[in-house]
Amino acid sequence: MELEKFELGATPLKESAMKDGKVLTLHKKPNLKYAWDNGPAIDRYLAELKKGRIIARKCNKCRRIMIPPRMFCELCWRPTDEWVYVEDTGVVNTFSICYVNWDASRIKKGDKPHLPAVIEIDGASDGMGILHVLGEVEPDKVKIGMKVKAVWKKPEEREGAITDILYFKPMRG
Amino acid sequence: MAYQRVAIVGAGITKFVRRAHETGKELAAQAAKMALDSCGMTMKDIESVSLGTAPDAFDGVHMKGEYLSDGSGGWRKPYMRQFVGGGTGVFAPIHGWYHVASGMFDTCLVVCSEKMSSCHPHPQGAFKTIFDHTTEQALNPTLIWIFALEMNRYMSTYGITKEEIALVSVKNKKNAMDHPAAQLPMEITVEDVLNSETLAWPVNRLDISPASDGAAAIVLASEHTAKRITDKPVWIDGVGWNLDTAYWATRDLYYPRYVEKAARMAYEMAGITEPKREIEIAEPYDPFDYKELHHMEGLLLADRGKAVEMLLDGKTQRDGDRPMCPSGGALGVGNPIAATGLMKVIEIFLQLRGEAGKRQVPGNPRCGLAQAWGDLMQVGTVVVLRR
Ligand SMILES: [Zn+2]
Numbered sequence: 001m002e003l004e005k006f007e008l009g010a011t012p013l014k015e016s017a018m019k020d021g022k023v024l025t026l027h028k029k030p031n032l033k034y035a036w037d038n039g040p041a042i043d044r045y046l047a048e049l050k051k052g053r054i055i056a057r058k059c060n061k062c063r064r065i066m067i068p069p070r071m072f073c074e075l076c077w078r079p080t081d082e083w084v085y086v087e088d089t090g091v092v093n094t095f096s097i098c099y100v101n102w103d104a105s106r107i108k109k110g111d112k113p114h115l116p117a118v119i120e121i122d123g124a125s126d127g128m129g130i131l132h133v134l135g136e137v138e139p140d141k142v143k144i145g146m147k148v149k150a151v152w153k154k155p156e157e158r159e160g161a162i163t164d165i166l167y168f169k170p171m172r173g
Numbered sequence: 174m175a176y177q178r179v180a181i182v183g184a185g186i187t188k189f190v191r192r193a194h195e196t197g198k199e200l201a202a203q204a205a206k207m208a209l210d211s212c213g214m215t216m217k218d219i220e221s222v223s224l225g226t227a228p229d230a231f232d233g234v235h236m237k238g239e240y241l242s243d244g245s246g247g248w249r250k251p252y253m254r255q256f257v258g259g260g261t262g263v264f265a266p267i268h269g270w271y272h273v274a275s276g277m278f279d280t281c282l283v284v285c286s287e288k289m290s291s292c293h294p295h296p297q298g299a300f301k302t303i304f305d306h307t308t309e310q311a312l313n314p315t316l317i318w319i320f321a322l323e324m325n326r327y328m329s330t331y332g333i334t335k336e337e338i339a340l341v342s343v344k345n346k347k348n349a350m351d352h353p354a355a356q357l358p359m360e361i362t363v364e365d366v367l368n369s370e371t372l373a374w375p376v377n378r379l380d381i382s383p384a385s386d387g388a389a390a391i392v393l394a395s396e397h398t399a400k401r402i403t404d405k406p407v408w409i410d411g412v413g414w415n416l417d418t419a420y421w422a423t424r425d426l427y428y429p430r431y432v433e434k435a436a437r438m439a440y441e442m443a444g445i446t447e448p449k450r451e452i453e454i455a456e457p458y459d460p461f462d463y464k465e466l467h468h469m470e471g472l473l474l475a476d477r478g479k480a481v482e483m484l485l486d487g488k489t490q491r492d493g494d495r496p497m498c499p500s501g502g503a504l505g506v507g508n509p510i511a512a513t514g515l516m517k518v519i520e521i522f523l524q525l526r527g528e529a530g531k532r533q534v535p536g537n538p539r540c541g542l543a544q545a546w547g548d549l550m551q552v553g554t555v556v557v558l559r560r
Contacts, residue, residue, distance in 0.1 A: 001184065001523070002528045003354065009187035009203025012192065013194050015192070093425070094426060096317075096376070099370075103298040103301075116322065118322055127424065131309050
């Protein structure tokens with residue numbers, strides 16, 4: 001068989017087809033709301049963030065200090081053993097300079113791009129990173145391997161969320 | 174391990190388009206009908222059906238497996254839906270393989286259908302919920318973030334440039350000029366890629382495959398059945414799949430270990446000890462251009478950090494020593510997630526039969542592979558095919 005010998009299905013529509021009413025469509029916005037339980041590991045993680053600290057969990061078998069904390073070690077497949085405070089500093093493992101928002105819309109002209117990064121947290125095991133964003137830095141000055149430190153919300157504004165850390169900023173020296 | 178040998182005996186595909194008039198069910202039926210017609214079979218000959226389709230959120234239809242079952246020919250048959258994100262399109266045929274390999278069935282129709290255009294304003298929005306609801310979604314991530322983060326890590330680990338990576342996009346979009354289902358066939362230059370809109374540095378618009386609607390299907394048969402249907406069966410000699418931790422930020426993104434594990438599983442089953450020599454042609458998953466190189470390394474088709482040298486030497490061109498994505502890949506043919514992976518399987522099927530038309534690679538290859546990748550950058554799915 002050769003694809004060229006068949007008449008292939010699928011009829012392409014122009015972008016304008018819906019607007020012009022050439023194709024009948026139904027629009028719907030599902031109104032769904034969720035209340036997610038976080039479980040004991042992330043509950044404690046969030047509670048500590050509210051106090052301005054970062055906490056991890058240690059597995060005494062593989063000796064990994066894991067962040068975000070978890071009640072089970074996915075490598076050893078056994079419960080983790082203890083809570084360990086880690087630093088609010090780390091190293092940029094990788095980063096991006098992002099001009100689009102979560103829904104693929106573009107950031108407003110003149111607005112600063114998002115600077116998402118994987119940050120390896122000091123005090124956690126090697127390579128243990130979290131997703132966060134960078135701030136107080138020009139995009140073209142960001143480098144992999146850069147030392148960074150958390151910038152926290154004011155204590156009275158914190159709500160027990162990952163966003164209690166506003167961003168990570170470069171450390172001097 | 175005792176199992177029946179399984180062959181691909183027929184294939185079908187729809188055009189891949191930005192927005193199709195047809196529903197997902199209708200696309201599935203079109204691809205399935207073509208697959209059956211291609212090998213002179215009817216739905217009566219089909220004993221089981223394996224359906225692959227990606228997130229329900231694209232369609233806004235809950236339980237898409239059930240929704241797509243009638244178009245896929247799944248009604249009143251043993252029918253299962255497979256879903257491992259972007260890896261689905263190669264996982265669905267793996268699933269079909271064990272339906273037949275186990276001896277439970279002599280035939281299985283594998284259908285992958287995807288309709289991404291229903292989601293507004295853009296299917297990207299649906300991807301937000303793949304991130305952890307508490308520790309990540311609050312940061313308003315987009316899926317492109319993790320690709321950009323991975324691409325940057327990969328580039329800086331090995332000192333690879335955006336110019337070099339852009340060559341993958343140039344190659345695949347050009348290959349797609351000869352694919353009758355292609356959505357984005359184009360002759361472009363490296364400069365065009367670099368000058369296209371920067372979405373999330375280092376990712377530009379032309380580094381990315383498009384969102385698409387489309388479907389693909391294949392017919393699988395046991396050895397004794399296959400030999401009655403065709404004198405050109407293509408055998409699924411190895412299958413492999415593997416999943417890494419969902420704590421994606423805690424593993425180094427420069428190397429896809431899970432792809433290597435999936436590949437090793439498939440190679441062992443196929444008796445392949447030297448993949449660089451034995452795999453003559455491949456369709457690594459290329460939703461972004463750097464992923465083709467990243468996956469060639471995970472598949473052990475290139476040394477770590479060296480896939481780019483094969484690209485620069487022209488070895489991965491269609492007339493090169495080791496053609497990669499001769500179809501045009503996700504970058505050129507389009508990326509209706511689950512259907513893309515199966516399109517890749519179909520391309521290797523056609524290439525090994527010498528039926529790829531203008532896309533045919535020289536040298537009568539005997540052994541090739543197709544691979545897909547997905548979930549939260551953590552799943553690898555691989556099939557090894559031989560004629
Ligand atoms: Zn452990």
